[in-house]
Amino acid sequence: EVQLVESGGGLVQPGGSRRLFCAASGFTFSNYEMHWVRQAPGKGLEWVSYISSSGSTIYYADSVKGRFTTSRDNGENSLYLQMNTVSGEDTAVYYCARVLRYFDCLDYWGQGTLVTVSS
Amino acid sequence: ETVMTQSPDTLSVSPGEGATLSCRASQSVSSKLAWYQQKPGQAPRLLIYSASTRATGIPARFGGGGSGTEFTLTISSLQSADFAVYYCQQYNDWPYTFGQGTKLEIK
Numbered sequence: 405e406v407q408l409v410e411s412g413g414g415l416v417q418p419g420g421s422r423r424l425f426c427a428a429s430g431f432t433f434s435n436y437e438m439h440w441v442r443q444a445p446g447k448g449l450e451w452v453s454y455i456s457s458s459g460s461t462i463y464y465a466d467s468v469k470g471r472f473t474t475s476r477d478n479g480e481n482s483l484y485l486q487m488n489t490v491s492g493e494d495t496a497v498y499y500c501a502r503v504l505r506y507f508d509c510l511d512y513w514g515q516g517t518l519v520t521v522s523s
Numbered sequence: 524e525t526v527m528t529q530s531p532d533t534l535s536v537s538p539g540e541g542a543t544l545s546c547r548a549s550q551s552v553s554s555k556l557a558w559y560q561q562k563p564g565q566a567p568r569l570l571i572y573s574a575s576t577r578a579t580g581i582p583a584r585f586g587g588g589g590s591g592t593e594f595t596l597t598i599s600s601l602q603s604a605d606f607a608v609y610y611c612q613q614y615n616d617w618p619y620t621f622g623q624g625t626k627l628e629i630k
Contacts, residue, residue: 439619441567449559449567449610451619465618499566507573508614509557513566 406430406512408500413517416490422519426483426500434458434478437503439510440485442496452498453485467493490521525550525613529622535630538601544625546594546611555615558587558596561624562607570609571596603629 412424426438440452453474454463462474473486483500497516504511526549536542546556554574559567569578571587574594586597598605606629611622 448624449561449612449621451612451621454617454619463617504569504572504578508555509569509572509612510559510567511569511572511578513568515566 406502408502408512408514410498410500410514410517413498413519415520415522416487417523418491418521420490420521422487422490424485424487424498424517424519426485426514428481428483428500428502431502433476433481436505438476438483439501439503440474440483441499441501441510441513442494443499443516444493444496447496450496455483487519490519492521495519495521524618525552525616525620527611527613527620527622529609529611529625531625532623533626533628535628536601537630538603540601541597541599542601542627544596544598544609544627546589546596546622548592548594548613551591552613552615554590555613556587556589556594557612557614558585559610559612560605560607561610567610598627601627 407429409427416422439454455474459476471489475484497518499516500514501510502512528547530545556574558571561567575587584599588595608624608626610624
């Protein structure tokens, strides 16, 4: 069974940093591209970042570019999102999601982890 | 950036009836369009990809159509489990973008 489990969320002060984790199981993680998507409270979905299966290609939304860094460790079946210089606009549930191979859409999502930016 | 616009924002339908949700792209996304269902407190679930292909385990009452800039999600004979928020997403170009969502509520 495919499972994606995010962790690392919590309360962060404005200007601070946080590292999110996504643990993958039930599939060969190294074969799959991955994304981060976020959802502010009561709002819609916002794409955040993409990483290729090898980690060699990474894309970011303009809203996080230069502040967030996505990485992965295929040996540990893990995906990461390093969040720096956060602001209230970064308050959201952060989901990791797997790419459906050959079709580029997102076929499995984790349950999400909530990051709240507040002083 | 390709802007995705869904209509209506809210759709009220009685159980057993059908519903059609729309999604418009600001430029062509070919058929690289997905639909997701999200219930309160849950992660989104993939329903449709490539505009019209049902994802694994999705019932046949869910149907997708369209290409280019105009897309529809049709749900026939609505069941209580179908009342949720639905999002379209284009994955034709970067950044991937989602529509604002359509809330399907019980009439």
